[in-house]
Amino acid sequence: MLQLRHSIALMLFAGLCLFPSVSTAQDTSAQVVNTLWVLMAGALVFLMQAGFAMLETGMVRAKNAVNVMMKNYIDLCIGTLLFWLVGYGLMFGDNPSGYFGTTLFGLSSAPDWDYTLIFFQIMFAATAATIVSGAMAERTNYIAYLIGTCGITAFIYPVFGSWAWNDQGWLKQMGFIDFAGSTVVHSVGGWCALAAIILLGPRLGRFSEKGEARSVPGHNLSFIAIGGFLLWFGWFGFNGGSTLAAGANVGHILLNTHMAGAAGAIGAIVLCVLTRQPILLTSTVNGSIAGLVAITAGCASMQVPYAILTGAIGGGLSVLGVMLLEKMRLDDVVGAVSVHGICGMWGTLAAGLFLSGNMYNPQQIMVQLAGIGAAFVWVFASAFLMYFMISVVFGLRVSSMHEQRGLDITEHGEIGYPEFGQYAMYKNENLKQLSKLS
Amino acid sequence: MLQLRHSIALMLFAGLCLFPSVSTAQDTSAQVVNTLWVLMAGALVFLMQAGFAMLETGMVRAKNAVNVMMKNYIDLCIGTLLFWLVGYGLMFGDNPSGYFGTTLFGLSSAPDWDYTLIFFQIMFAATAATIVSGAMAERTNYIAYLIGTCGITAFIYPVFGSWAWNDQGWLKQMGFIDFAGSTVVHSVGGWCALAAIILLGPRLGRFSEKGEARSVPGHNLSFIAIGGFLLWFGWFGFNGGSTLAAGANVGHILLNTHMAGAAGAIGAIVLCVLTRQPILLTSTVNGSIAGLVAITAGCASMQVPYAILTGAIGGGLSVLGVMLLEKMRLDDVVGAVSVHGICGMWGTLAAGLFLSGNMYNPQQIMVQLAGIGAAFVWVFASAFLMYFMISVVFGLRVSSMHEQRGLDITEHGEIGYPEFGQYAMYKNENLKQLSKLS
């Protein structure tokens, strides 16, 4: 009897101590820390929008600065709403066929963790969409561009995502490795951009009559560098948050990410030297971004030296890719096809080649190639069809006159820097003069 | 005897396991994770200062860029020191009357958690103060502006804050809902701005003799968009940290925040189309900020679709608000009264209207309206009185000659971009010429 009372007391004591401990330790530590990490990572991915906006705007002429900023701002807004409404369900909903999800559209009442996940995934969808805007810059019909964004965030991106990242997706089932989206996000954006620029054609004056490429310098190189830093910063969330859980392994992931970014810039510089090209700021910044794109697939499953190698080759490829596109007389204003498309492809392959503990495994490499090929076929074909239809219905390209005047005035009725540059002639005029302009 | 020994052994065993577990789990998980989350959120709110600085500077003419930057930099510094010294105590100190706090001034030796809280709250106070700077831009006496900042961060803002956020505050006691400060921070800033611009009067040339509004384009639209992105990014800390604790519910809060921001931009665009106005970059960015302001009160207590609705209406209201102010011949350079004042009001009402599980409850709506009204009466009256006194003693507005030359030269003796714009005439001169200028 005494013992029983004792035991009961002990149980109560244990219960008092344990229950708060267990509930705090499990709810707080595991789930809450996961939540906060993924949310903070998602916020960093959001900031990549600012990075892309600065990078792309810096690379265009001042007469198109407002247009690029508006495209980046609005594709985020449209992408957010549409991906919540349609894309998330297509990508992560129940996916019996392996080809697209069928539930979770317009998520409203859900467990807390689902809100966290969709917040993070919205940022990824917006990244895929915004990759396209730079490539198409300086000559695209604004409305046509926005309709394309709708197609990418609501359909093209999530469908491929459901193959590779949905647990029931056919590529995922095959063992396809693309940790944070070298293919799923970056190549998808890159191939959409490729389809668009083939249909658009190059900017006026970008190639001479003889087909020689002529450089069209961007209007603000400082913006390009700051944009690069912001993208790099955001990438720590992009790759670090893709664990979708807090873990001690995030240190390895972020170190790999950072080393690959640094190696990418160096790789691009080496290629510039080898091909006797000047080492431009744009090539250097793009090289680091290419390194980051390349490590995105394998950052969680590669030793540090291989991460450096992956990044360096990515940086080099970004330079070669730009040369290749110029040879093909394709005009990619910011190098997006090369940096995101080609280097995303390379990174996905590298994730298979340099898989820690299982390197150069032919079967894994075949799976990686299958994923890379599937991405190209699906995305390029569907994006080409989409932009072709947009082209027929709305017109994809602005008129030559509008292109020459700049899209800021013709598409938006605004000027990015009304007191500087070609508008500086108005500088000594009074307000009345300025108001006539607007 | 055996059982007793057994039980003691078991207690010791349980003790050994439990005590480290409890102390780690509670100190580490709960308190430490709370601390780190609130601090990181506070850091993001800090970055909103950079967002406001870019947004506001982009919206003024180049001749006032240094002035706006200086105001934003210094109001942060002054606000930080004064809010630590006076404001925090007024807002969160022991508050027996319900109308102001009476302890915690100049916090020095305190539990760790208090340092974390005051760090977070300083950032909020600085946000409220800096909202005013943009509205008053391009014609305000610099010293007068800074004195106004002192009044806001040390008195006007914390007194209202003690009503709504101090546990003993009279509005809090009534059940007023303003989770992260649609009213407490944004409307307070907006109504201070309203009082200031009424007293200041419009910029030279802003309205024609007939009273027609004339647009005065900002000098750097790229800055406006990047400022918008930075503000949006910082808002994840603003709303996410206002839990003042780590929790799995932060996912819902951030998703609501993000959706409302996206919907705000779309809402503003729709209103522009409906009112046959051009869709300007400024309206779009301000629309998203308006959506974020609107969701701030209810982000923790609203379903996602209502967050979208709240944001979209906020975006629309920001456009209408700007039109209304122009009708009243009030010159708010950046639209702060509309975006922060009016949309903060709407968001606080929406938090009552769309309260999850208790929608359209007339009593809650009455409480919300009481809080909205109290904020307007207290803030507008006290700010008007303050700026009026400043105006009498120091002069609130610079001379016409100074306004025309630009405040950068007249108030600071510096030029924002000495090699560009109206100073480009010096471009071919040598250093001697430049040094004469400075």
Next chain:
Amino acid sequence: MLQLRHSIALMLFAGLCLFPSVSTAQDTSAQVVNTLWVLMAGALVFLMQAGFAMLETGMVRAKNAVNVMMKNYIDLCIGTLLFWLVGYGLMFGDNPSGYFGTTLFGLSSAPDWDYTLIFFQIMFAATAATIVSGAMAERTNYIAYLIGTCGITAFIYPVFGSWAWNDQGWLKQMGFIDFAGSTVVHSVGGWCALAAIILLGPRLGRFSEKGEARSVPGHNLSFIAIGGFLLWFGWFGFNGGSTLAAGANVGHILLNTHMAGAAGAIGAIVLCVLTRQPILLTSTVNGSIAGLVAITAGCASMQVPYAILTGAIGGGLSVLGVMLLEKMRLDDVVGAVSVHGICGMWGTLAAGLFLSGNMYNPQQIMVQLAGIGAAFVWVFASAFLMYFMISVVFGLRVSSMHEQRGLDITEHGEIGYPEFGQYAMYKNENLKQLSKLS
């Protein structure tokens, strides 16, 4: 028997509840939360690169903007790779002599926590390196600068770091306090910059024939302010992450950091008023950075009012330091020697003077002075020797003609803002004209 069964059941019950609790609580809470905090802090320190880049670029003339951006971008990349390969081992490897580490070079297979640590430390090394770039701006041979960066990140910085931060380091053993690196990072960067500018000599026209200093206004003051905000934001990671562990005390650290930054700006303004100088944006922003540098050593061991005092004195010293350097006819373009070197020295002393619970302890102050002196002797001497050798072998300074034309064209073949400023003459020309330029 019943009791025994009871006790066993109780043990099993306790075991079931405890073991997951303990393992989750310790692995998840302690190690994972530490990891995530240090990584996030490291990411914020990374963003300081963008802050430095904007601050420094804003302070130079437009003709050198690309050069500054390239230096900041590439020194990060080189510093990252070299510090991983060499510096981290020298600094944190096994250090039997107390003067340099001998293991951990090119870290590849390591426990997760090591990856996290090296990620964080790489960002610190990159910060030390990039401090130098601004001081040397507008006249330095690009390749010579990069070689200097290699020497700093691979040798000068990690060797001193091994004295002060390696547990076996001789300064650490003496009880030297430099929590987050007022001396280890900032003074080291500052003294490297001092050695470099002595060897480089001032820019053309910076001092008149009579030795009077002439101001050379930077081309973008908005960039300076935004750079200051970004640096300040990054400092929350710099100081907050230097706990190398998650803890509730981070709140105190960040509050001290923030208060010192605010007080630094005010301190600089007061000194400007006292010395009858204009209150320039540059002095104000540099004042806040100086306050942040000063609090870096003692932010974890000082009461808030002393943090404010430390920051304010730091801000004042930054103004005096600039005056002193001008008197010595040394040309530090951005004030790095003053802000990082001198204020780092002051902050390290202040950490001894105002040590919470042990203030004005003569022995501690002697130790602090020993560390400050050791840093100056080692860094200045080795950096002077290094830059002298670089000067002999490669040439440290560009030709006068190149300096006058601007390093963007002569070192990089690019223009920062091809449509503005002195290149605006090409604005009405067509693309052909522009392409001839490039």
